[in-house]
Amino acid sequence: MTVTSPFRRRSPRRWALAALAALALVASPAAASAAVPAGAVHDGAVVLATSHKSPFSCGKTFYANNWSGGHSPNGSIDWQTYGGDAVNGETVRATAGGTATFDDEGGTSYGKWVQVVHGDGTRTRYAHLATMVRNPGQTMSVSQGTVIGTVGSTGGSQAPHLHYEQRSSSGVVDTSPTVDGVTVSVGQKKAVSSTNGCGGSSNPYTPAEVCGSGFAVIDQAALGSVGRTYLLYNSGNGNNCVVTLKSTNLGTPTAVSAFLEPQGASRSTDSGSFGYYAGPVKRSAPGTCVKWGGSVGSTSYTSPFEHCG
Template sequence: MLAWPKAFTSLLLAFGAVLIPQAASAQDSSVLALSHKSPFNCGKTFYANNWSPGHNPSGSIDWQNYGGDDINNETVRATAGGTAYFYDAGSTSYGKWIEVRHSDGTRTRYAHLSSMARAAGGSMSVSQGTVIGAVGSTGGSTAPHLHYEQRTSTGAMDTSPTVEGVTVSLGQKKSVTSTNGCSGNPYTPEEACGSGYTQIDSAGLTGGTTYLLYNAGNGNNCVVTMKSTNLGTATAVSAFLEPQGESRRTDSGNYGYYAGPVILNAASQCVRWGGSVGSSSYTSPFEHCG
């Protein structure tokens, strides 16, 4: 867990723009070299708000509703690859939040999450597009939104962050459409599993990705493996789900786009999940308990 300052500069501009403890506030002269995508699912459009003056740290983005699209519980993806570290500041500041440390030394932060792919104190290797959490309103927030930062290799804020090739400078508000996680597959994990399911984890495969989703309304988990190659051609693909202490359920065969959905109730249980595309496979440990 990061060490928090004794005093936070407190709270809040329009629509939950929370003030956050600042490790480094000055604009750094180094430039973020990575190409960042939007932190949302392919095709999703949300407003990126770079509040000024008063948003702390200056240059951070609040992602909020665009048109009729509700951002609450929206899937959050890594905007670039690296190692993700998971934290929980409780009812203050960032709330549930994640820092992804990238290979070039830069960092991105994702705050006020309703859920995270790992428990606080954990870490995981991520690729661009890996699901790391879901939008919420934890910590010092008054409405669901995603607080997002890009930091340089020295830890200073980039006050004009760029995602999807769109630069959002201080004082600007721009709509940004995500290409993150776009594989060319016409189906999404949410469509395969059905209404009410939210992605909570994923694992990359050669030729596709296997996803774990959860429905908070009924306590069901869902696993689906989406192909990204040989689309429309029947090739070997599988998905499985195994609540701890119960039998594994698997869907496997030659499919054009995806395997699954495999749906089982596991509201108070750990689950093992995974899938395969051709000879590339993934099997998780028992995790996501309760």
């Protein structure tokens, strides 16, 4: 069957983006209405959160401070100097792809700030910036790692730092945001090293993560420079699994597919506009040959019937 719903079933660290239009932005940074946070059930399916990198350049390490009490809004992070890396003046990058809107509140609240609405409707905010790459009121499409400004101390800031928030599609702040695989809950302060903009394929997912426990890669095929499709097998239950991982446009919804066809049976396909991967497509086929493959954009791969053991 072909899966076309923009909402996807839960699997380990799964995030599959739908090709949704960017939602309307909150008019004021202080506005945050009650909402269902990412990870909640929507129309019977789980809506999972966007995967975020650090908002800084590759290799930069800064403290992510999620203050306990008195920080507004609760759950937002102050990025501060760590070791020899002074945060003031540092380049700020989008932690995931989406549509960025630029604003300037002068000497109050956020000062110069940017909001990025991601493909699943979730949002990130970057405040107290010294400079922005667009004028207030302008928008631009960004990918993960796109430069949006520099760290400063505008607005209600007491000292140079980057104020950062992760919000649900309706504005609820995530009080335990995760960046570059590090979760920083309220009351915690952690040093986070950035892999944002490091180049090459920075897809945060692996085929085994997507397919789940017990699966191991037994074959793979490159899709030019835009991705790779994988065949995995679980020897414990005889299940096959196919997943296609993107290498470009990470965090931005683009066409991706994965399929699996046991010989003599119908084909199962997972296709749509996703940020990181298509799949997992799982079928039980012990002792049966399978045809498998996938695509990213117009580049595709289809195997012959093989792996018949």
